[in-house]
Amino acid sequence: MPTKRKELLQVAALCNGTAIDHIPSDVLFKVVSLLNLQNVQQPITIGSNLESKKMGTKGIIKITDKFFEDNEINKIAIIAPKAVLNIIRDYQVIEKKQLSLPNTIEDIVKCNNPKCITNNEPMKTRFEVVNHDNLELRCQYCDLKIRKEEIVLK
Amino acid sequence: MSSKKSLVSITDYTKEDILRILHLAKKFDQNPNRKYLDGKICATLFFEPSTRTRLSFETAINRLGGKVIGFSDAATTSSSKGETLKDTIAMVSNYADLIIMRHFLEGAARYASEISEVPIINAGDGANQHPTQTMLDLYSIYKTQGTLDNLTINIVGDLKYGRTVHSLIIGISHFNPTFNFVAPDELKLPEIYKTFCDEHAIKYTEYSDFTEDVIDQCDILYMTRVQRERFTDLMEYEKVKNVYILRRSMIENSKQNMKILHPLPRVNEIQQDVDDSPKAYYFQQAKNGMYTREAVICDVLNINVE
Numbered sequence: 425m426p427t428k429r430k431e432l433l434q435v436a437a438l439c440n441g442t443a444i445d446h447i448p449s450d451v452l453f454k455v456v457s458l459l460n461l462q463n464v465q466q467p468i469t470i471g472s473n474l475e476s477k478k479m480g481t482k483g484i485i486k487i488t489d490k491f492f493e494d495n496e497i498n499k500i501a502i503i504a505p506k507a508v509l510n511i512i513r514d515y516q517v518i519e520k521k522q523l524s525l526p527n528t529i530e531d532i533v534k535c536n537n538p539k540c541i542t543n544n545e546p547m548k549t550r551f552e553v554v555n556h557d558n559l560e561l562r563c564q565y566c567d568l569k570i571r572k573e574e575i576v577l578k
Numbered sequence: 579m580s581s582k583k584s585l586v587s588i589t590d591y592t593k594e595d596i597l598r599i600l601h602l603a604k605k606f607d608q609n610p611n612r613k614y615l616d617g618k619i620c621a622t623l624f625f626e627p628s629t630r631t632r633l634s635f636e637t638a639i640n641r642l643g644g645k646v647i648g649f650s651d652a653a654t655t656s657s658s659k660g661e662t663l664k665d666t667i668a669m670v671s672n673y674a675d676l677i678i679m680r681h682f683l684e685g686a687a688r689y690a691s692e693i694s695e696v697p698i699i700n701a702g703d704g705a706n707q708h709p710t711q712t713m714l715d716l717y718s719i720y721k722t723q724g725t726l727d728n729l730t731i732n733i734v735g736d737l738k739y740g741r742t743v744h745s746l747i748i749g750i751s752h753f754n755p756t757f758n759f760v761a762p763d764e765l766k767l768p769e770i771y772k773t774f775c776d777e778h779a780i781k782y783t784e785y786s787d788f789t790e791d792v793i794d795q796c797d798i799l800y801m802t803r804v805q806r807e808r809f810t811d812l813m814e815y816e817k818v819k820n821v822y823i824l825r826r827s828m829i830e831n832s833k834q835n836m837k838i839l840h841p842l843p844r845v846n847e848i849q850q851d852v853d854d855s856p857k858a859y860y861f862q863q864a865k866n867g868m869y870t871r872e873a874v875i876c877d878v879l880n881i882n883v884e
Contacts, residue, residue: 537684539682539683539684539704539705540683540684540685541663541681541683541684541685541686541688541689541703542685542689544683545662545663545664545689546662546664547664547689563685564685564688565684565685565686565688565689566684566685566704566706567587567684567685567706567707568684569770
């Protein structure tokens with residue numbers, strides 16, 4: 425019982441909105457920036473380095489009165505594939521959603537080819553996800569394939 | 579397909595697209611002087627110099643009766659003042675009906691095709707793509723063999739960095755080829771292209787020795803240059819530099835229909851005495867480039883060729 429109580433207290437409860445759970449601590453603030461949360465006016469609670477049985481430590485983001493479109497939220501799948509979306513209404517989790525990786529990743533990942541046009545022009549990058557299971561991307565400009573462990577965010 | 583169709587990569591072409599272009603090229607081969615571009619302006623933007631490719635394109639445009647604007651060296655343009663590619667393309671696509679571009683950065687042509695109001699033909703983007711070279715290689719094979727189907731193709735030299743080699747493998751993959759890849763260990767074909775062959779059920783064998791036995795099997799002998807600057811270990815270069823040289827004596831027992839191709843420029847990898855052989859085809863191959871480019875230009879502009 426005391427443990428349960430401690431968990432509950434880690435982050436304040438949400439009346440209506442979205443709680444994004446199971447974010448790896450080291451990418452938490454990258455997720456904040458990818459979702460453009462700095463421009464959101466509603467209350468946001470960000471918890472970092474919280475205890476997690478599965479992950480060791482994790483991050484949580486709770487946003488009041490904010491519900492994401494799939495294409496908006498799925499872009500964080502590239503850095504936090506295991507993150508879970510809790511849709512909350514009236515203090516109840518009414519839906520839990522797993523993220524799914526989109527087929528195209530736009531302007532999130534940097535191309536690792538220094539001679540790629542995307543590293544030399546003020547433009548967006550675009551990658552096709554060529555392998556969903558074992559994350560692999562292909563630059564749609566220079567054709568370079570990038571494996572999961574080689575991914576560098578813009 | 580919309581009225582704007584660019585050619586950026588050989589992977590943009592289906593088997594049907596390739597055959598359509600080859601049939602068009604054959605028509606221009608029979609009669610290259612046809613005024614389909616009368617009243618049209620074509621821009622040749624060469625951000626990186628390439629005399630051979632530019633002259634081939636500009637001759638093709640002239641034979642089609644079109645006018646050429648452009649530059650052959652980015653140093654003389656505003657891109658040297660820091661203008662973005664986007665701005666240059668946006669500006670030129672106001673003036674020209676078609677843009678043919680070579681750029682030192684990879685993916686530049688794809689990006690230009692997204693910005694431009696008029697079709698883009700990629701004349702080479704860094705080490706990435708040079709699709710009209712592949713089309714002229716395919717036309718040369720088709721013209722000399724009468725078909726693209728079921729041929730044995732030896733590719734010799736720098737298979738690691740050779741852009742023309744990689745594109746040729748993809749371009750001819752629709753036609754059930756058998757490949758013999760001949761290269762020094764340091765310049766072997768990258769895994770990704772071997773996987774490509776496996777996925778398309780294409781038979782291939784790798785060799786590090788360039789022997790008559792291998793030459794005698796093939797219909798097409800595609801030679802490329804082993805360049806000194808590609809080697810990290812110069813000792814290794816010294817060991818192999820004379821191994822991948824084609825001499826007249828080596829083709830004595832080759833097939834009657836066999837033809838030798840080379841994307842040019844050649845240095846010493848094909849000895850001069852091979853040039854007189856009826857099997858040497860590399861200069862005609864370059865000429866075929868003009869017909870093929872006339873075909874590609876008319877195709878991207880949706881011009882109906884009689």
